[in-house]
Amino acid sequence: MNNCYRGYILIAFWVCSLAVYGQTEMQAIDTLRNIRLQEVIVTATQSNAPGTRSVIGQDAIRHIQATDLSVLSQLLPGVLVRNPDLNAPAAFTIRSATYENTTNALGTAIVVDGLRMNNNANMQQMGLEGRGSLFNSTVLSGFDVRSLSPSSVESVEVIRGVPSARYGDVTSGVVLVKSKAGIQPLTIGIRLTATEKLASVGKGIAISNNGGTLYLGADYALSNQSPQVFEESFQRFGIQAAYAKDFRSATLRFNMRGYWMKDNDKRGQNTVDGEFRKYLDQNISFSANGQWKLNRSWISNLEYQLGFTYGSQKNESSTYYSGTQQVTTYTAQAGEHAGVFLPPHYFSQLSVEGKPLSGDVSLAANHRKTMGENISNHLQLGLHAEVEGNRGKGISFDPLRPPLEMLRVRTRSYRDIPLLYKYSAFAENYFILRYGKMRTEVQAGVRFTQLPTQRLQRNSSVDPRINLSQIFIDRTDDTFLSRFSVRLGWGLMHKMPVLAYLYPDKSYTDMNCFTYNDAENNQRLTVMHTFITDRNFNSDLRLPVNQKFEIGVNFRIGGVIADVVWFKEHLKNGYCTSQLAEPFSYRHYSPLISKGEQPELTDEGVMNDGELLPYTLNTTFATYLSPQNGIEQEKQGVEYTIGPIHSKTLRSSFYISGGYLDVCEKNTALSALHPQIEVNGKAYPYVGIYETGPSVANTQIWQQLNSRFQCVTQIPRIGLITSLTLQAVWMDKQQRGMESRFNNPVYMDSNNQKCLNPVYYIDGEGNQHPFTPDMATDERFADLVIRANTTTAFLKDSYKPYFLLNLRVTKEIGRHVSVAFCANNLLQSNPKRYRRSIQKYAVVNPDLYYGAEISICF
Template structure:
């Protein structure tokens, strides 16, 4: 029995039924789980039956077949990313480091620039920038198999830190297949067929799909639509293979009358993509080379975010100048619609060539050596950000338009060598996969030295006995490797930061005299010349054993990601003039080269110093993970016509942000702008550390009734431990402390105390000259620096949120009608188990588990 991990496993047998109202149903064993091969490295293979059975609406839904991944209801109305060995679906660092390859083509999100400003943390409506690729574009109905490499991948795969997802599209001869699915909020349709061409000219497969999702049926203006098309051609020659794949998709998110929106307001996101891949193998059969593998891929996308939002009661002024200095500004109307457009056209291309040498060194020693090279480029040729500077959104005040076409392309080159050795002796076997990868990233903005990534996987079979005995097989495996992730384009080429400071404003509406003057300060320090590549050090140990038909696979893993990407706020001082105000009617102020003049005289002014705040990419994130994944296949119990599986995991994630961030109090001191900026290790709730522990199990019972062609899967999900906590760990001997009402320090542990205020001093402060000084504890009680001391704002900020055990019941039912039709039903949280738990950190109740979700699907194959 193969080891299974995932949702369920269906057992069947061929029988001829007695005459009844149904046609004879011939059932065979159907695997609807993620299969864990007993091989070097930890990976899960998800077949087509499993994909259909789980009824996922997009690729990330299949991750629930992996050990320890909790149930999540499908939701096509928000971007979805694939994460591997994560304690949360909302993990941008993990998602960014997950490589998704469809038919060998990398679905890349490195060049997604759908943001309000390059390098900024703000995102547009339903944008997946600075995170993983939005896998809503990949319909499961078009997928043949998915392989998820959770452990150490081969050196063939680069630009990855979390894991690899290999998607193989449907191809070859396939029956006509039509699928229709309905849920409370979703409607999905798919159609596919594969033919063998005449005169042995190969095969061709055509597939199409459509999806419509409403976030709320009461608000049909909030919708998601997806249309997909797939074409696959394959041809086998006597000594070669050739594969050609084309995939296209169109996705649209729109929100025209969402919560608190007025008539005429809308937000729309269009995401289109085309991908081509060509790959194959040429069998040479030489002594020095066995075969050549070739692969080439091209992806082109069109991304556009458009919005029109209404602003009322604004009394702001702005400018759109791109030169530093004083400029006449614009008075914004009190009420107006603001239109914004952000267009991206991401483009990637890559090609690789791999030489293989397979040989038998001795009778029981087999060797497979591979040597490969790869080259690729990626960039974005979209028009970028555009908006009406006379009616900007509040997010765009102070921003400037910029075309993405000005950003240079990034080039990547790689070479790798890998050897796979198999040695058999006696009842034992050794399998070793060892390789090294060399990467070179060519970027005009930075000079990166080539990097080296060694990786290896070892599997040792200690015992194997096919028949008889108690212990049928026993093997251990170990894997270790280094993996790196290249920066996203927004981090490599951030835009300059513009700060517009109001110098003078005069408004005499009755006489038609209005003037506002703003000082524009520009900085290019948004670019980080020291930006490094994150590296993940991954180690795992696994054991696989089979005892009297019970198979178990257990793996322990430990990962440490260093130099992870983040965006932090920085500050730079600048000086500007603040002119005296004019209060009388009938004045005639004007802006000249000398300054603001009135009736031929320069207005009195004072020179003030303030700070420009901007975002800058940093390598501040360190993420440590440790855990255990397990899958136990208890086999089939013939008397119950059922099979039972138990799977789950324990994972502990510790994520710390080491980057220093600036904060500028918006107050005045002695009638002038505050003269200092604080530099902190944390922001918000005074936290730079997040930890979570999650322990869960999944108990699965799969029952089949061959007489009526009915298959049921009942899954009990148990979460035994769910703990998370925020904290603060200082690298500068500057911890959070307790303070009384006067701000004086108190004894006690701020991580456990719930009765006193928590405060944090800056590590440094900047003065008006831009000089950095160390902040001392004595300064916290000095009135000049009092506004730099940060407060947590809540007495329970660092309390641990720990929830007792909670459970969830899911049901899958599949009914076959004849040889061509099957209907299926799925229900998540069948019993509506949403336990209410008290959250210590926020002093509020939280509802656990997803809501009740159900859907029905019909598939026709002929």
Template sequence: MLSETCFAQDQIQILHHDSLRNVHLREVVVTAVQSDSPDTRSVIGQDAIRHIQVTDLSGLTQLLPGVLTRNPDLNTPAAFTIRSISHSDPTNALGVAVLVDGLRMNNNSNLQQAALGGIGELYNSSVLTGFDVRAISPSSIESVEVIRGVPSVRYGDVTSGVVLVKSKAGIQPYMAGIRFTATEKLFSIGKGIGIGTHGGTFYLGADYALSAQDARQPEQTYQRIGIQASYAKDFPSATFRMNLRGFHMQDKNEKGANMLDGEYQKAMSQEISFLVNGQWSLMKSWLTSLEYEAGMTYGYQRNQSNVYNSSTQQVTTYELQTGEHAGYFLSPNYFSYLSVEGKPFSADASLIANLRRTIYNKVYNHFSLGVRVGTEGNRGEGVCFDPLSPPVELIGGRTRSYRDIPFVWNYAAFAENKAVLPIGRMRTELQMGIRLNHLQTKSLHYAPTIEPRANIRQVLWEHQEDGYLNSFSVRVGWGLMRKMPVLAYLYPDKSYTDKNCFTYNDVDNGQRLTVLHTYVTDKTFNSQLSMPVNNKFEFGVNLKIKGITADIVWFREHLRNGFRVVQQAEPFTYRRYTPLIDKGANPELTDKGVMNDGELLSSTPNSTFALYMRPQNGIEQRKNGLEYILDLGHWRLLNSSFLISGSYIKVEEKNNILSASYPQIELNGTPYPYVGIYEATGLLANLVTSQLSSTRFQCITQIPRIGLITTLTLQAVWLDKQRRGMESRYDNPIYLADEKGNRLDGNPMIDTEHRKRLNPVYYMDGEGNLHRFTQEMATDKRFADLVLEAGTSTAFQEDSFGPYFLLNLRVTKKIGKHVSVAFCANNLTRSNPKKLARSTQQYSLLNPELYYGAEVNIQF
């Protein structure tokens, strides 16, 4: 019998029939496939998903060019990133659109935070980043398309790329899967049936996952329960699809390290989504078909914690108005319970009219005109805790209901034309469109935005017969893409600052009083918050020579106005009363102030600053790189296929927004009188430049007589660099200083011996006025505390690693007609080289640890 391995760009197809054992291996695709389309996209089929044995959707990124291997970790929220060096890049992840069967799974309405900017950060919350794709079980997926290039104008609210997930549907055999690893247990089952002769098809599937990532802490667990149902029916001139999907996820940390009995952290997320879509074929001269879609998602999210606080000896207040108020003495030891409940909801509907026709000289044209309307909101109870036993990180915080936040409405219209123009053996494919967006909120009034996008593919040569050059094509893509602000940015809570004015605590006589001045500001709201926009351009070449296929893409992206939360300051004045030292006093708070025995206590006005977090458009990303896929074809002698893929990517991320920093010190018994306004804080860097170059060498081998397919992958990282820097827009660079603070000559980006310092651009006085900071002030005792200093003398050294290597193995074995087993191992040789990071002078281990797992699939 004939044994043949066929390749299509970066796909490996294995076809074989062994007459001796009657084992038939159907067509198998175990890598991502470059779609035959004008844009750059990777198609990942069910066989590849099963072969690489991922545990959540983000694990599929390892099939994309240049993405490094990472071990599954269901105990940590996971987001999908596209053309990113880091798996945890929140700017990139927020700009990725994840659509399941056409319905958006976004994170816009996620408000699971105690306060804006990470203050009181919640356990395993995915707020302010991409959708937590742990919710999507790989066992429920039929295929995934990842649009890495310029997407169609059909897709909006996106800056990084689009992930199109197609769920299992239609008539399917009984499928049951079991997977075991050292840390995870996963189970799945599904079946699709036909309903009568003309009743359509119905599919039902379910899955369960349990993960305990650290064997030393078995109480730290993750659970997922998923269910999926779909119905489909085809009519003579129409199609109808209905999908229902739901999941329940829970992260739990009980009795973990340094935790007492009764302490715990929990994060629970539930969601149900419903979608109806289809197409109506009209076949009119002016209208070929109508596509319709309507869907909704409703979620329930809750973060809970119970933490024991000891030796606090603090006072607090729960007032919501500016002024002096009597406060509360907290117990020295107590449990604090915190609950943050969200109920995100989204709904949208769209209608698309299509006109398809073949015109003169076999020119094919497809024109689409569509409209979409959607709404998003959150009706959760919000942040709740007992003000008499608040979490320590929320002392001074307030509860907040999310039900007061109004819904956001999105309106969009687009027009797109696709054309195929054949000219001899050449062919031109055009995809050009324009999208009009309008975001309607009660907080901000956005003007409509326009997003033009275009993809052009020119097939210069396409010859199906045997020859030296089988095909040669080039493609170009360009487009603008925007991302709407999430609810947390559109409707931040007010900021509350509490200052202690007076405290008297006579335990023996039972007399105690604490007075706090509360200052409330609503400047957390940013009326100038705009939408990030990404200008994306790419150029690709695809050619096939004697069975060897190469696909190379060069891309450049420039994202402006990316979201960032920065600290701001606002001055206010409060009174500090003369303390009472003698016992037996009876102080009380009146409208005039604190009085004792009918006399008003003397007080001193103090000026200080309220610090608050505010959303800003402060991130700018410049990205360029090269992706390549080289398919070397099938080597019959070895019965193996060879694939080389990889990328080089350089990302420059800069923070363009000034932020405030206030020294928490006192001078002569009064608060420090100034706030510094800086271009950078912390590590004194506002620019991070990262570079990564890697190649993946894959050998896919089939042993037909025993029904075995193996994939051996060597991952080589040639270049792994990162460097922090400082680019001042105010002529205020980093400088070197001696022990006395005197400025020295030299390049601080190269020097490794002297201190690195940064002056503020401005300083704010007690009246709220900004003054330009001068170099002379850096040695003035009044302002010296505003000068920032890097923690190490090597802070701006480049961290450069490589080359280093990693070996992975995937094995799939078919046993009879109904059973297949699979085995996976990451870092098979336990290669974890130890490298020194020059910037921090600390060592780290490269590559993930050894990871292995096995999976059994039964089909009948």
């Protein structure tokens, strides 16, 4: 046991000792009587608003000791615990089988104080061809919520079901973040874990008598991947200001946020001295919102909101390449050009700079009317306008020393990309009817969105949504059944395209036509043929749409609240990229063997001694990535929460929550694959078109059933809260497969290998032909058949149940100080489970994670 871990155990022992001392000695002299006058809620609760949504209050945020916003998702029913990791980008996912599902993360809206914090204008990539090469880039995924310090958050509301029509550009769900504001005591927090160090400070004051309130806050975070690896680190510095003032007939709320984040990897890609990778992300945002109370017969009030965000994102790297004997070109013109001989050893410097910006303004008119004591109606009509863009310098590197992985990429400025505008209008009515002891609530609305761009043929969407709640019983007395209600929800939600899909860079394919290298006479020449295609933009790109339906039941028996919801979702046309191919021809000149030759490139071609060198006309294929609508997700499941079940004897409350999730994700986009082999000294003459990528699978299924049993012990009189949580995963299944729309199934060949034929093949003229089963044994086409790596590729991985124990302790000391301790996987339970599909063992559950926090409040 290392010294750091031993120190945290001592802190936990000290906290528990204080609790015992408070129960014994302090009963005589109760100086802590006013620290806690009532119990606090340290779990997520179901909101009374329409639809399925969870509210996470400040006490729960503080008790769970989250380091970023994504950690709060583990308070939602059915979500498994994971350890915080500030060294990797974090996105918020809702009803997802994995935290890393980019489709789900991209469709999750993060709204902070009414301002959308999206990732639509992120262009930190080396074109679609090199999108995965930049260090810790979140392009084509969700907003990196590491930038939002939980210490600055008052509450978080997660809409898991059908959101209001006022929220657009969303398919998964909505996360509403409310920052701290108003009069707040001076609070200083320090948090230490084995890998992280965090600090925060905040204070809210009143400005004169009627000057409103002002809240100021700041936070800092430092994280290393592990105590032994200091070369890879993360730093975050954030500031926040919130001003609020109420006038006689109006309200004003002004919020400003800023953050500076830096990911640093001094080891680089090959861990050679002088290599490094770093990612810098800075952002500042302003938002103002409020309402104007008109109190007219035809309008109650006007709500307004306007906001602006401006960021600076920069990836920088230095990579060492050794033993290279390559030639390349950096021209952006098609045709033959003199190439460049790369040095055998060199460092390549790369910079990708983006400056995403966004702005939005909305105006909503409200009309509230009550008719007697039984009927009330709230009609809302709104307009919303948005603008997004990126003013960054883009991609830049030394073309004489390029990154080898990016030989097909050229420098590009993002300033050439035009601003993108979106306009929306929505109408929604919230109707309440009371009759006897029952009540009916209906929230129905529709949202229209227009994307005025000629880039897309389909650039508008209509999102109808409805939430219905029928309350049969709602009493405040202590009857056996004091509440019983049923709710229904249905709606459509569309996701707008991101800039990287709307404005991909052209694709460059460079072929070596001729190389002559006479080092003795210092005479050398290389000629490259560059083929350029702009067909990687897809004007037929459609907007992804998710259809949600859910049925929920909520009831309270003897003070115990139970909420159960069954949901079904179907996402169509999800964004992805697929590889396409286009044939082209180029000259391949006969080589010069003798020394002392003086070849030169002219308009006619490569000349030597005044004569054009003989050449052959070769045909090959340029492959490139293009955005597609290939992702389809079907999911259904059950989420449930039960509690609190109070035990006065134990001074504890018990909560049970969990869920069942069944997700099937398919990638239906057709993808091209060109075998990298030669036939008679030339490139393979055909390209296969498949219903999958390089593997033989296009479908993945997840099934998971889990429960969370939580015991929360609170002694308000001494300010002690402990929560012990047992996580049980009863079912964990995964399976990959292949589903064909063209009656083209996977089959077994004579060697007992799983094989997949292409649906079509393309010849050198660009003509497309059907691929018949008998072609698989024809030596001309046999290389187009792709095979699985193992014979067990499609077997289902099914794990036996496994369990996890987590502990949280919060203790108030005096009137101004509180300490806290947390431990994930307290018993270090990391069982191994065998994965039949890859014939290897996998370790389940996160590793042991522990930390302590101290908070000083004046």
